[in-house]
Amino acid sequence: MELQASAEMIQQSAPDQEEEVRRSPVKVILGSFIFRRALRALLTIYLVSTFIFFLVRLLPGDPVQVFINKQMTQYGYSYDDAANQARSLFAIDVDRPLLLQYTDYLSNLLRGDLGTSMVLPGTSVVSIIQSRIWWTIFSVGTSLIIAFVLGSLIGMLMAYKRGSTFDGIASTIGSILNSIPNYLLALLFIIIFGVRLNWFNYTKMRGSVSSGQPVEFSWAFFTDALYHAILPISVYVVTSIGGWMLLMKSSTISTLEEDHVTAARARGVPEWRVLGFYVGRNAILPLFTQLTIAIGFVVGGSLLVEPIFQYQGIGMRLYESINQRDYPVLQGIFLVITISVVVALFVADLLYSRLDPRIRS
Amino acid sequence: MVASMNRRKFLGTAGAGFAAAMFTGAAMPGGFGKAVMAQDGGAEFHGAYPYTDPGAGGHYNTFVTNGILPPPSSIYGEVMWAPLGMYFWADATWLPLVAAGWEFKVGADDTEVAVAVEGEAYAPLNTAPADADHIVVKLREGVNWSDGTPVTAQDCVDTIWCYRIMSNTAWRYIDDAQVVDDTTFICHMSVPSTVVERYVIRSMSPLPSSVYGEFAQKSRDVFGAGMTLDDDEGKQLLDEFNNFRPDGPAPVTGPFAIDPASITNAQMNLEKNANSYWADMVPFDRVVNFNGETDTISAVVLSKDIDYATHGFSVATENQMISDGIRVLRPPTYSGPGMLFNYGKLTEFQDAKARQGLAHAIDRGQNGVIALGQSGVAVQYMAGFADALVPLWLSEEEVAGLNTYELDQDMASAMLQEAGFTMDGDSWKKPDGSDAAYELSFPAEFADWSAAGQDLAEQLTEFGFEIDPRAITYTQQPIDVDQGNFDFAIRGWGNSTNPHPHFSFTQAFFTHNTLAVNNGGTGTQFPLQTTSEAAGDVDLEAMVVASAQGMSMDDQKANVVAMAKTYNELLPAIPLWERFGNNCALEGVRLVAWPADDDPLLKQSFYADNIPAMMWFQGLMEAV
Numbered sequence: 001m002e003l004q005a006s007a008e009m010i011q012q013s014a015p016d017q018e019e020e021v022r023r024s025p026v027k028v029i030l031g032s033f034i035f036r037r038a039l040r041a042l043l044t045i046y047l048v049s050t051f052i053f054f055l056v057r058l059l060p061g062d063p064v065q066v067f068i069n070k071q072m073t074q075y076g077y078s079y080d081d082a083a084n085q086a087r088s089l090f091a092i093d094v095d096r097p098l099l100l101q102y103t104d105y106l107s108n109l110l111r112g113d114l115g116t117s118m119v120l121p122g123t124s125v126v127s128i129i130q131s132r133i134w135w136t137i138f139s140v141g142t143s144l145i146i147a148f149v150l151g152s153l154i155g156m157l158m159a160y161k162r163g164s165t166f167d168g169i170a171s172t173i174g175s176i177l178n179s180i181p182n183y184l185l186a187l188l189f190i191i192i193f194g195v196r197l198n199w200f201n202y203t204k205m206r207g208s209v210s211s212g213q214p215v216e217f218s219w220a221f222f223t224d225a226l227y228h229a230i231l232p233i234s235v236y237v238v239t240s241i242g243g244w245m246l247l248m249k250s251s252t253i254s255t256l257e258e259d260h261v262t263a264a265r266a267r268g269v270p271e272w273r274v275l276g277f278y279v280g281r282n283a284i285l286p287l288f289t290q291l292t293i294a295i296g297f298v299v300g301g302s303l304l305v306e307p308i309f310q311y312q313g314i315g316m317r318l319y320e321s322i323n324q325r326d327y328p329v330l331q332g333i334f335l336v337i338t339i340s341v342v343v344a345l346f347v348a349d350l351l352y353s354r355l356d357p358r359i360r361s
Numbered sequence: 362m363v364a365s366m367n368r369r370k371f372l373g374t375a376g377a378g379f380a381a382a383m384f385t386g387a388a389m390p391g392g393f394g395k396a397v398m399a400q401d402g403g404a405e406f407h408g409a410y411p412y413t414d415p416g417a418g419g420h421y422n423t424f425v426t427n428g429i430l431p432p433p434s435s436i437y438g439e440v441m442w443a444p445l446g447m448y449f450w451a452d453a454t455w456l457p458l459v460a461a462g463w464e465f466k467v468g469a470d471d472t473e474v475a476v477a478v479e480g481e482a483y484a485p486l487n488t489a490p491a492d493a494d495h496i497v498v499k500l501r502e503g504v505n506w507s508d509g510t511p512v513t514a515q516d517c518v519d520t521i522w523c524y525r526i527m528s529n530t531a532w533r534y535i536d537d538a539q540v541v542d543d544t545t546f547i548c549h550m551s552v553p554s555t556v557v558e559r560y561v562i563r564s565m566s567p568l569p570s571s572v573y574g575e576f577a578q579k580s581r582d583v584f585g586a587g588m589t590l591d592d593d594e595g596k597q598l599l600d601e602f603n604n605f606r607p608d609g610p611a612p613v614t615g616p617f618a619i620d621p622a623s624i625t626n627a628q629m630n631l632e633k634n635a636n637s638y639w640a641d642m643v644p645f646d647r648v649v650n651f652n653g654e655t656d657t658i659s660a661v662v663l664s665k666d667i668d669y670a671t672h673g674f675s676v677a678t679e680n681q682m683i684s685d686g687i688r689v690l691r692p693p694t695y696s697g698p699g700m701l702f703n704y705g706k707l708t709e710f711q712d713a714k715a716r717q718g719l720a721h722a723i724d725r726g727q728n729g730v731i732a733l734g735q736s737g738v739a740v741q742y743m744a745g746f747a748d749a750l751v752p753l754w755l756s757e758e759e760v761a762g763l764n765t766y767e768l769d770q771d772m773a774s775a776m777l778q779e780a781g782f783t784m785d786g787d788s789w790k791k792p793d794g795s796d797a798a799y800e801l802s803f804p805a806e807f808a809d810w811s812a813a814g815q816d817l818a819e820q821l822t823e824f825g826f827e828i829d830p831r832a833i834t835y836t837q838q839p840i841d842v843d844q845g846n847f848d849f850a851i852r853g854w855g856n857s858t859n860p861h862p863h864f865s866f867t868q869a870f871f872t873h874n875t876l877a878v879n880n881g882g883t884g885t886q887f888p889l890q891t892t893s894e895a896a897g898d899v900d901l902e903a904m905v906v907a908s909a910q911g912m913s914m915d916d917q918k919a920n921v922v923a924m925a926k927t928y929n930e931l932l933p934a935i936p937l938w939e940r941f942g943n944n945c946a947l948e949g950v951r952l953v954a955w956p957a958d959d960d961p962l963l964k965q966s967f968y969a970d971n972i973p974a975m976m977w978f979q980g981l982m983e984a985v
Contacts, residue, residue, distance in 0.1 A: 059836075065836065065839075065840060065880070066836045067426075069835070069836065069839050079867070079868070079871070079872045079876050079879075080530055080867070081530050081858070083879070117418060119418075119426070119427070120413075120417075120418030120427055121425070121426075121603045121604060122603070122604040122606070123418040128417070128418065131416045131417070132416075132417075190660045191660060191663075194660060194664065195660050195663045195664050201664075202660055202661065202664055203651070203661050203664050203666040206627040206628075206651075206653075206657070206661070207625045207626050207627025207628065207652075208625070208626060208627075209625055210625070211623045211624075211625050211627075211628050211629070211630065212623070307656070307657065308656065308657060309657075310626060310627045310652065310653050310657050312414075312416060312417070312626040317417070320417075325836070
C-alpha cells in the first residue's frame with residue numbers, strides 16, 4: 001500500500017516539476033522570497049514617509065510662528081521686529097494646500113531631492129544629513145560593536161557560571177543598566193564624574209572635534225574624534241551592554257543543553273574549547289539577527305544624548321529640527337532612519353532565511 | 362581580479378588603504394566640518410552664546426538668520442562690528458562708538474554735528490527740535506576696518522540700505538539714507554520719531570561696503586524707486602540676499618574678529634583685532650565662545666570654564682553656582698510674565714474691579730521667588746512697562762499716584778464682591794452664580810513661567826477660585842492665546858530690546874490682542890477705546906502709535922503718563938514679576954572682577970546693550 005501511494009505521489013509531482021521548469025523568469029522573480037521581501041520593504045518606506053509627511057505637519061506651530069515666538073520670548077523683540085525678521089527669513093508658504101505639498105514632496109523624493117531647509121535658506125537637506133550622519137555612525141556604531149562583543153562575552157560567562165555569585169551580580173547589573181535611560185546616564189556622567197569629581201574635562205570633550213584639529217584622514221584627527229566620542233560611546237555602551245549580556249546568557253544556556261555539547265565534554269574536549277567553539281559559536285547565531293536590526297537603528301543616533309554632549313550627529317540635528325519645525329529636514333532625517341531600519345530588517349530576514357529555510361515559504 | 366578577491370583580501374586591502382590615507386593626511390570628503398584653534402597662552406575671556414556652526418548651516422552673512430554671532434542679536438556681535446553707539450539704560454544716555462556724535466535736524470541743509478565730549482553724558486534727543494525730520498551722524502576719526510581701510514559714511518549708508526532688504530523696522534520711520542561726506546551721513550524720517558535714534562545708532566552696526574556694497578546699491582535701485590517686497594524685483598533681491606554667503610567673515614571694526622578656522626559646533630574663537638580703535642582697551646587676546654543652550658552650558662559653567670553667560674539658569678544650577686563661588690549678576694530684562702484674561706469669554710472680568718481685586722489677591726513676590734529665586738522680582742508700579750524705566754517718564758508725584766496693588770486679600774474680596782462675585786463657603790461664585798472655575802495656561806518648557814503658572818494657580822485656588830493649571834508646549838500656547846482658546850494665560854509683558862515704553866505698550870495692548878489676527882484669532886479682546894478714571898475717554902490704539910511718533914519728548918511723556926495711568930487702573934493684564942538675569946559671572950580666574958551690584962552698568966538690559974561689551978569699549982575690565 002505504502003509503495004503504491006509513493007508511486008502515485010511521484011506521478012503527481014512530475015508534472016509539477018515540469019511546470020516549475022516551464023515558469024517564466026519573471027514569474028520566478030515575482031514569486032521569489034527576496035523579491036517579496038524587497039517589495040514589502042519598499043512599500044514600508046513609502047507608507048512611513050507618507051505618514052511622516054503628515055505627522056510633522058501635525059506638530060503644533062509652524063516654523064514662522066515658532067521663530068517669531070522665540071524672538072519675542074527669548075530675545076525680547078517686539079512682535080513687529082520679530083515678524084519682520086521672519087518675513088525676510090521664511091520665503092515659504094506654510095498655508096499651501098497640503099495635497100500640493102505632498103505631491104511636490106513625492107515627486108522630489110523620486111528624483112532624490114529631499115528639498116532645502118526652511119530655517120537655513122539655501123541649505124539642502126541632503127547636505128545637512130551628509131554633514132551629520134558620519135559622526136553618528138562613528139559614535140553609535142563603535143558603541144554597538146563594543147557593547148555587542150563585551151556583552152556577548154560576559155553573557156556567555158554568566159551562562160557558563162550560571163547560579164554563581166558572578167552570574168547573580170552580572171545579571172543584576174545587566175538588568176539595571178538595561179533599564180537606565182541613556183540621556184539620564186549622560187547627565188549623571190557629566191555632573192558626577194565631569195563636574196564634581198573632575199575625572200575628565202567635560203568642557204574640552206564637548207563637541208565632535210577639537211578646535212584646532214583639521215578634519216582629514218590622519219592619525220591626529222582619528223584620535224581627536226575618538227577623544228570627543230568617548231563620552232557618548234561610553235554612555236551608549238553602558239546602557240546597551242546589559243541587553244546583550246542577558247540575551248547571550250539566555251542563548252548560551254539553551255546551547256549548553258544541546259547534545260553536541262554533552263558529547264564534546266564526554267569526548268574529553270577541553271572546557272575552554274567547548275566554551276569557545278561548541279557553545280559560543282552556536283549561541284551567538286540568534287544574536288546576529290538582533291545585531292542586524294540594531295545596526296539599522298545606528299543611523300537614528302540618539303535624539304537626547306547628542307545634544308547633551310553637543311555632539312554634532314544626526315540625533316542632535318533631529319532635535320534642533322523638531323524645535324524649529326523644519327519640516328524638510330525632519331522628513332529627510334526620518335526617511336533616512338526609516339530606510340536604514342527597513343534595509344536592516346530586510347537583511348535580517350535574508351540572514352534568517354539562510355539560517356532557517358522554513359521561513360522562505 | 363575581482364573573482365580572486367576574497368573577503369580576507371578585501372578587508373586587508375581596505376584596511377591598508379585606510380591606514381595609508383590617514384598617515385598621508387589625505388583630505389576627507391566634505392561634511393565633517395572644520396576646526397582650528399591654537400591655545401598659545403594668550404589672555405582669554407570665556408563666554409557662551411549660541412551660534413550655528415558652518416556644518417549646520419551657519420554662515421557669514423550677518424544680515425541673515427543663522428549668520429554667525431551677528432550684531433545686534435548676539436552679545437558678542439558688537440565687539441566685532443561695533444555699533445555707532447551703545448546705550449546706558451540707567452540714565453538714558455549714550456556711549457558713542459563708531460559715531461562721534463549725531464543730531465536731529467529740521468531739513469537736510471544743516472549737516473554740522475556737535476560731537477560727544479569724552480566723560481560727559483550724551484543724550485542728543487534731549488535737544489532735538491520738535492519738528493526735526495532728519496538725523497545726521499558724524500563718524501569718529503581713526504576707526505578702521507580690520508583690513509586697514511577707514512570706516513566711511515558710505516559703509517554706514519550701505520548698511521542701512523541692506524537692512525531695507527530685510528524689512529528692518531527702522532524703515533517704517535525713515536525712507537532714505539545718504540552720504541554727506543566721507544564721515545557724515547543723513548537719514549530722512551518719513552515718520553519722525555524718537556525711536557529712530559535707537560534703530561539707526563544702536564541696531565544697525567556698520568558693515569563694510571567691500572562686502573555688502575553691491576546689495577546696498579541694488580536695494581537703492583529697487584526700493585529707492587518705490588518698489589516693495591511685494592514686487593517681483595523686491596522678492597528676487599530678498600531671495601538673492603538671503604542666499605548670499607560671503608567666503609569668510611567681513612572685516613570688523615571692533616576689538617575682536619572671528620577666527621573661521623577655530624569654529625566647531627562646540628566652541629569658536631574671536632581673535633584680537635589689532636587694528637581696532639578699541640584694541641588697547643580690551644585686556645584679552647581672545648574670546649572663546651562656547652556654543653549651546655542652557656542644558657549643555659550649565660555643566661561648563663559649573664566647571665568654571667565660563668566667565669560670563671546669560672542663559673537663564675535653573676534655580677538649582679544657580680544655587681550650585683553660588684555655593685561653588687561663582688558670582689551671579691542680576692541685571693534686568695525689563696520684561697517678565699504676566700496674567701492675561703480672555704475678555705471675550707470671561708465677561709465677568711470685563712469689569713476692571715474684578716481684575717484689580719485679583720491683583721490684590723496675588724502674592725507676586727512669592728510667585729517670582731518660586732519661579733526664579735532672587736531673579737524673579739515682583740512688579741511694583743504695574744504701569745505696563747518696567748519699574749526701572751518708570752521714574753524716567755513719570756514725575757515723582759505721578760509715580761506716587763500709581764496703585765501698587767499690595768497683597769491684601771480682604772481688599773481683594775471686597776473688590777470682587779463689588780464686581781458681582783459672591784462667596785459660597787470657601788469658594789467664589791461668578792456673578793451668574795456658577796463656580797468661579799478657570800483654566801490657566803502657560804508654556805510647559807519655560808521652567809520659570811511654568812513654575813509661575815503653577816504657583817499662581819495654587820494661590821488663586823487657595824483664595825477660593827478653582828484654577829486648573831494647564832502646561833502647553835511653548836510653540837502652541839501663544840497660538841492658543843491668539844486664537845482665544847484660553848481663560849487665563851501666562852504671557853510676557855515689557856520689552857528687552859528697546860527702552861522706549863512704546864514697545865512695552867505695544868506688547869501690552871496689541872500683542873495677543875489686535876495682533877492676534879495674525880494667528881487667525883481675536884486674542885484677549887481687550888477694548889482699546891475705553892474709559893479710565895485717570896485719563897477719561899481714551900483711544901489706546903492711537904495713543905500707543907502716537908507714543909513713538911514725533912520728536913517732542915514732552916508730548917511723548919504726556920502720552921506715556923496717560924497710558925501708564927490707564928494701564929495701572931485698568932490692568933488689561935496683571936504683570937507678576939520682572940525677570941532679572943542670573944548670569945554666571947566668574948571672577949578671579951581670567952578676569953579680576955565684574956562691576957559691583959549697585960553699579961549703573963548692572964541696570965543694562967543685558968541682551969540689548971550687553972555688559973561685557975560696554976566694559977570693553979570703556980576699558981573697564983581687568984584681566985587676571
